[in-house]
Amino acid sequence: MKIALFSDIHANLPALEAFFKDVESRNTDAIYCLGDLVGYNIWPNEVIDEIRKRGIPTIAGNYDWGIGRSSDDCGCAYKTDEEKAMGKVSISFTNEIVKDEQRNYLRTLPAHIRLEYQLNEEKFNVLLVHGSPRKVNEYLFEDRDEKSMLRIMTDANADIMCFGHTHQPYHRILNSGTDGNDHFRHAINIGSVGKPKDKDPRGGYVILTINPDSALNNKDSIQVEFVRFDYDIEKAAKAVEDSPLPDGYAEMLRKG
Amino acid sequence: MRIAIFSDIHANLPAFEEMLADMDSRPVDAVYCLGDLVGYNVWPNHIIAEMQRRKIPCIAGNHDVKVDGLVTTDESLKEPGKKYAYHLIDEPGRKYLLTLPRHIRLEHNINAKPLNIVLAHGSTRSIDEYVLADTDEAYVLELMAEANADVLCVGHSHKPYYRAIIDEHGNKKHIINTGSVGKPKDGNPKGCYALLIIEPNASSGNGALLAVEFIRFDYDIAKAARAIEDSPLPNEFAEMLWQAK
Numbered sequence: 001m002k003i004a005l006f007s008d009i010h011a012n013l014p015a016l017e018a019f020f021k022d023v024e025s026r027n028t029d030a031i032y033c034l035g036d037l038v039g040y041n042i043w044p045n046e047v048i049d050e051i052r053k054r055g056i057p058t059i060a061g062n063y064d065w066g067i068g069r070s071s072d073d074c075g076c077a078y079k080t081d082e083e084k085a086m087g088k089v090s091i092s093f094t095n096e097i098v099k100d101e102q103r104n105y106l107r108t109l110p111a112h113i114r115l116e117y118q119l120n121e122e123k124f125n126v127l128l129v130h131g132s133p134r135k136v137n138e139y140l141f142e143d144r145d146e147k148s149m150l151r152i153m154t155d156a157n158a159d160i161m162c163f164g165h166t167h168q169p170y171h172r173i174l175n176s177g178t179d180g181n182d183h184f185r186h187a188i189n190i191g192s193v194g195k196p197k198d199k200d201p202r203g204g205y206v207i208l209t210i211n212p213d214s215a216l217n218n219k220d221s222i223q224v225e226f227v228r229f230d231y232d233i234e235k236a237a238k239a240v241e242d243s244p245l246p247d248g249y250a251e252m253l254r255k256g
Numbered sequence: 257m258r259i260a261i262f263s264d265i266h267a268n269l270p271a272f273e274e275m276l277a278d279m280d281s282r283p284v285d286a287v288y289c290l291g292d293l294v295g296y297n298v299w300p301n302h303i304i305a306e307m308q309r310r311k312i313p314c315i316a317g318n319h320d321v322k323v324d325g326l327v328t329t330d331e332s333l334k335e336p337g338k339k340y341a342y343h344l345i346d347e348p349g350r351k352y353l354l355t356l357p358r359h360i361r362l363e364h365n366i367n368a369k370p371l372n373i374v375l376a377h378g379s380t381r382s383i384d385e386y387v388l389a390d391t392d393e394a395y396v397l398e399l400m401a402e403a404n405a406d407v408l409c410v411g412h413s414h415k416p417y418y419r420a421i422i423d424e425h426g427n428k429k430h431i432i433n434t435g436s437v438g439k440p441k442d443g444n445p446k447g448c449y450a451l452l453i454i455e456p457n458a459s460s461g462n463g464a465l466l467a468v469e470f471i472r473f474d475y476d477i478a479k480a481a482r483a484i485e486d487s488p489l490p491n492e493f494a495e496m497l498w499q500a501k
Contacts, residue, residue, distance in 0.1 A: 001351075001352060001355035001356065004311070027308070028311060029307075029308045029311065029352060030311050030312070030313050030314070031311040032313070052285045052286075055260070055284055055285065055286050055287035055310075055312070056286070056311075057286050057288070057313050057362075058286070104257075104455075104456075105257060105285060107366070107456055108257035108364070108366060108454050108455065108456065108464070109257070109364075110362040110363055110364045110373075111363050111364060111365050112361075112362075112363040113360065113361065113362055113363070114359075114360070114361040114363065115357040115359075115360055116357055116358050116359040116360070116361065117357045117358060118358045119354075119355070126357070210355045211351075211355065212351055212354040212355055214355075
C-alpha cells in the first residue's frame with residue numbers, strides 16, 4: 001500500500017496542480033491531506049475546491065482552523081514585528097476572499113485521522129495530524145529531543161506519526177522498545193506543497209509504503225519517500241505581488 | 257461536510273460503476289470505503305484497480321483478508337465453488353487487500369466538542385461481527401465506549417440503517433450501516449450507499465448536527481448475474497442478486 005501524504009498548500013494553486021500531476025504518475029493507492037489549505041496566496045477557494053472535488057480525506061491545519069471560524073488568529077508563531085504585521089494582512093485578506101461554502105468546509109474538517117492496522121497479528125497505528133497530536137499549531141522540528149518526541153507519540157498511541165506545519169520535511173526513527181524488544185516508531189514531517197521552508201523552493205510531499213510484512217520490530221519494513229516537484233513559482237510569486245498581500249511572501253516562494 | 261461512505265461491493269463491477277457515477281453527480285467532500293471489495297463475482301481486479309486509480313481510502317473487510325495465505329494453481333481456477341472469486345485476484349491486488357487498515361478514525365472537534373467517527377467493516381471488535389438495526393442497545397453502547405466512538409459506520413450485514421442511542425451521560429451515539437453496493441440483502445435489489453452530512457450546530461453553538469441519507473441506485477443486475485452463471489461460481493449467487501437476500 002502506497003499512501004501519498006501532502007500538506008501546507010497555502011492557497012498556492014500552481015503548486016497544487018503540479019502536485020496532482022506528479023502524484024498521478026506514481027501509482028499510489030490512497031491519498032491524505034494534512035491541512036493548511038489556505039493563507040499567504042490568492043487561491044484559497046480554488047485549492048479547497050480542487051481537494052473537495054477529488055474527495056480527498058483532509059484534516060484541519062491551524063490556518064484552516066482560524067479561517068473556518070472567521071478568526072483573525074491563525075495560531076502562527078510569528079517572531080518579529082514585521083512578520084506579525086505581514087501575517088495580519090494575510091489572514092484578513094484570506095478571511096475577506098474565502099466564501100461561505102468553503103469556510104464551512106474548513107470548519108468541519110477533522111483534527112486527526114487515524115489508520116488502525118492489523119498485520120500478521122500485530123496492531124499498529126498511523127496517526128495523521130497537522131502540527132502535533134496535542135496541538136494543531138505545535139511545531140515538531142527535526143531537532144526535538146528524542147525523549148519528548150517519543151512521549152508525544154506514545155501518549156497519542158502513534159507508531160507512525162505523519163505531520164506537516166513546519167514546512168521542513170524529515171523522517172526520524174525512534175526506538176521505544178524495552179528489554180531488547182525493538183519497537184520502532186516513525187516520525188515523518190511531510191514538508192509543504194505550496195510554501196517550502198527548507199531552502200529548496202520546489203514543492204514537496206511524501207509517499208509512505210506499508211508492506212504485507214511491515215512490522216514494528218523491523219525499521220526498514222516501512223518506507224518513506226520524499227518527493228520534490230517543480231512548479232510555476234514565478235506565477236505564484238507574481239500573484240502575491242499583484243494582490244494586497246505583502247511582497248515578502250513572493251520572495252519566500254522564490255527562495256524556499 | 258458531506259461524506260460518502262460505501263461498502264460491500266463484492267466484485268460487482270456494473271453496480272460499482274453505477275455507484276461511482278451517482279456519487280460523481282453529487283456534491284461530496286470526502287469518500288470512504290468500508291471494505292469487502294471482493295468475493296461472489298468475477299471482477300475483483302477491476303474493482304481494486306478503480307479504487308487505486310481514485311485513491312479512495314478503504315478498510316479491510318472479512319472477504320478481503322481471505323487472500324492471506326491463499327495458494328492459487330491452474331487447477332484451483334477451474335474448480336467450481338465460491339473460492340474461485342478469491343483465486344481470481346492477481347498478486348498486486350492481493351498485496352493491496354492485505355495492507356488495508358482495519359479501522360479509520362476521524363477525530364473531529366466541532367464547536368469545542370469532540371466528535372469521533374469510527375469506520376469499521378463488521379465492528380471495532382471483529383472484522384466479521386454483525387452490528388444490526390436491532391442489536392442490543394446496551395451492547396452497542398459498550399462497543400462504542402470501548403472504541404471511543406460517537407459515530408460508528410459499519411457495513412458487513414448488507415442491510416442499511418441509521419439509529420441513534422442516548423448513552424448514560426445523555427450523549428447521542430450514532431450508528432450507520434451503509435448497506436451494500438453490490439450485494440444488497442434487505443429485499444431491495446438496488447445498490448446502496450450512504451451520505452453522512454456534518455454541520456456545526458448553529459442554534460446551540462455547541463457541537464455538530466448530523467444527518468444521514470441512503471442512496472439507492474439501479475444497475476444492470478442481469479449483467480452481474482450472468483457473469484456469475486458463466487463462471488465456476490455457484491449459480492445461487494446470481495439468484496441472490498435478484499432476490500436481494
